[in-house]
Amino acid sequence: MSELENTADKNLSPKKGRTKRKRDEENLVEKNISSIGNKVRRNQAWVKLKREKKKEKRKRQDDRRKEREQLGDEAPPKLVPKTLDSMREYDETTVGETGDNIDEEVEADINNDEFSDYFNK
Secondary structure (H helix, E strand, C coil): CCCCHHHHHHHHHHHHHHHHHHHHHHHHCCCCHHHHHHHHHHHHHHHHHHHHHHHHHHHHHHHHHHHHHHHHCCCCCCCCCHHHHHHCCCCCCCCCCCCCCHHHHHHHHHHHHCCCCHHCC
């Protein structure tokens, strides 16, 4: 047989192609799981994707921890989570207690509060 006939015979083998494709689909984790119509398979893909994300996050954390241990004092600072409080911009118009500097007007309001007896019980 010639080389051309050998390649044609390999391409016509439907059984090999199908099993290979199924194996690829089982190993493939789709990033867009909403396109999966079957509820059970969609849930399995979501669980698999969630596990992978968790493993990646854990690996990143372990890498940062090892880097901090190796570098010691020269290690980069720890990452600070972006929360509502940490991202909030200070508003000068708000009244708040800043240490010992309480505004006289605010102090008078606190002393003359008609509901203070109820809330201080």
